[in-house]
Amino acid sequence: MAMSSQTSDITDYFSQQSPSQNSRSQKILSDPATESILQELNSDQRKAVSKALCAHQYALILGMPGTGKTTTISCLVRVLVASDKSVLLTSYTHTAVDNILLKLKEANVDFLRLGQVHKVLPELQSYTAQMAASDIKTVNELKQLYESKSVVATTCLGVNHALFSQRSFDYCIVDEASQITQPVCIGPLRRARVFILVGDHYQLPPLVQSVEAR
Numbered sequence: 001m002a003m004s005s006q007t008s009d010i011t012d013y014f015s016q017q018s019p020s021q022n023s024r025s026q027k028i029l030s031d032p033a034t035e036s037i038l039q040e041l042n043s044d045q046r047k048a049v050s051k052a053l054c055a056h057q058y059a060l061i062l063g064m065p066g067t068g069k070t071t072t073i074s075c076l077v078r079v080l081v082a083s084d085k086s087v088l089l090t091s092y093t094h095t096a097v098d099n100i101l102l103k104l105k106e107a108n109v110d111f112l113r114l115g116q117v118h119k120v121l122p123e124l125q126s127y128t129a130q131m132a133a134s135d136i137k138t139v140n141e142l143k144q145l146y147e148s149k150s151v152v153a154t155t156c157l158g159v160n161h162a163l164f165s166q167r168s169f170d171y172c173i174v175d176e177a178s179q180i181t182q183p184v185c186i187g188p189l190r191r192a193r194v195f196i197l198v199g200d201h202y203q204l205p206p207l208v209q210s211v212e213a214r
Contacts, residue, residue: 041075060196074100074107078104085171091180092176092179097155101121104151114152156185157187168191172196177199178203
């Protein structure tokens with residue numbers, strides 16, 4: 001169901017909503033902390049966040065260029081964290097992941113960034129697993145680190161990290177989802193109870209060299 005056809009709006013599609021999920025989402029949305037976060041969004045962005053919270057299994061959010069998808073994602077993550085939910089944040093590129101994390105850092109949201117340090121923005125490198133674990137001496141301490149962060153961020157190809165053998169997440173949010181092939185996207189989706197895909201399939205599609213696969 002398309003909410004709007006205007007290019008200045010975020011257009012969202014949803015499915016698999018349940019009455020119990022709607023009730024929980026309304027409770028979250030009525031929380032003063034959530035209301036404060038949503039004030040940073042326009043009406044269409046708030047509607048996208050609201051519907052994502054209602055998702056029983058998945059939500060798809062379509063946003064044209066310049067509609068504020070990154071801002072919407074960061075606010076959605078903040079709302080979920082304030083509601084004691086765990087979030088796996090992912091995308092195909094390091095740049096897309098880090099752009100969202102910069103906004104979370106500004107909002108003082110703690111997170112763990114997986115991936116090679118030299119591929120992470122310098123201002124985010126202190127949040128990487130390598131840096132965070134630099135003083136850890138035992139396996140139990142490392143396990144506690146992996147389980148202590150409500151938000152874990154990595155690229156879609158980074159889900160082979162040891163952390164994912166220890167835990168799953170309430171939500172998986174995939175940015176630039178329209179640029180990712182299905183086999184690559186399946187990896188992070190399997191790690192969460194609910195997944196939210198954000199992107200714009202009218203822009204560049206995934207790069208597929210095989211003519212038959214296209």
